[in-house]
Amino acid sequence: MPARALGFAAVAALCMLVLPASAAVSLSTAAGRYAISQNGSSIRFSIANVGGGSLNGAFAHFTGTIRIDNRDVTRSAVSITIFPESVATGESRIDAFLRSDAVFDTANERSLEFRSTSVQRTSGTTALIAGRLTARGKTFPEKFTAELSGLKSGRIEFHVTGRVLRSRYGMDVGTPIYSNVVVFDMTLTGRRG
C-alpha cells in the first residue's frame, strides 16, 4: 500500500513539473514584432467611487506595437496610442464629460501615449513593463503587469493591468468622490507583421 501511494505521488509530482512547461506559452518563443489589433483587443478602465460603486469605461480606438526580443526578453518594447475621443461608458453624458476639458480635453489633445522604457520578466509568461505615459501634455513613469495569455499562428494575446494616478495628468476632477486611481484592465491582441 505505501509503495502504491508512493507511486501515485511520484506521478503527481512529475505532472506538476511537466504540465506548466508544456501548457503555458513562453515569452521566449513569442519573439517578433506584432501590431496591436482592435479586433480581439480591449482597453477597459475603472474608477471606484466612495459609494462602493465604480465608473467603468473603455476606449474603442487605439493602436500600437509589441516587439519581443528573441534573445533577451528584457529588450522588448511596447508602444500604445489611445484616442480618448473613443471613450465609452454606456452613458452619453459621462462620455461627453470625459471628452470635455474637465478630463481628456479631446478638442485639443488627440491621444494618450504609452512608450515602454524597460521590460522585466517576472516569470515564464509574465513581465513588468515600465514606461512613460503622456496625457494632456504631461509625462510620468508608469508600470503595467503583462501576462502572455495566448500565442497561436502569428497571433499573440496579453492581459495587461495597471494603476494610474489621474491627478498627475491634470484629471483630478471629482476627487475624492471618485478615486484618484484609475485601474486599467486590457486585453491586447497583436498580429505578427
Place this chain on the structure above:
Amino acid sequence: MNARIKNTPGGYGWGAIILHWIIAVLFIGLFALGLAMTRVTSQRISFEMIQLHKSIGFLLLGLVVLRIAWRLGNVVPPLPPQTGQLERHAAPLAHFALYLFQLALPLSGWALVSTSVLAIPSMPFGLFIMPNLPLGMSASAEGFWLNVHVYLAYAGMALVAMHLAAALRHQFWLRDGVLVRMFAPSFHEGRREVE
C-alpha cells in the same frame, strides 16, 4: 438671556431670527447656484458647482428640520393689531407654504440624485457619504425628479418674492415694525418701549 434666544409674545428671539436669515441666504443662494451650474460652459466647474449645490442643499434640509422644530416649540409673535383680515388669513398660509417649499426642494433634489443614472455619490462638503433615498435609478425617474425640482425652485422663488414684497410693504407702507422684528429682538423691544 433665555427670552432673547426664544420667541416671546412681543417678538422673535435670536434662535428664530438666525435660522430665518441663514435659511434665506441658503435658499436664494441655492437658486442662483442652480441657475449658474446648468449654464456654465466648463464641465469641470459645472461638476464642482453641482456638488456644492448638493452639499448646501443637505445643509438646508437639516436647518429647515431644526427650524420647524424650533417653530413648533416657540410662541409665534402675533401680527400688529391694525393688520387687515385678508393678510391675517393669508400670512400663515404663505408661511406654511414657505416651510413646505424649504422641505420639498432639498427632498426633491435628494430624490433627483438618488434616481440619476449617473449614480454620482453625494458627499456633503467632502465630509461623509449621504446615502441615496430608496428609489430606483432610471432615466425616466431622473427626468421626473429633475422637472419637479426645477418647477418647485421657480415656484419657491415666486413665493420668496411675495414674502419679500409683503415685508417691504410692512416696513415702508404700513410702517408697523413687522420687518424690523426679524432683525434683532432688541430692535423690536426698543421700538415697543418708545411706543
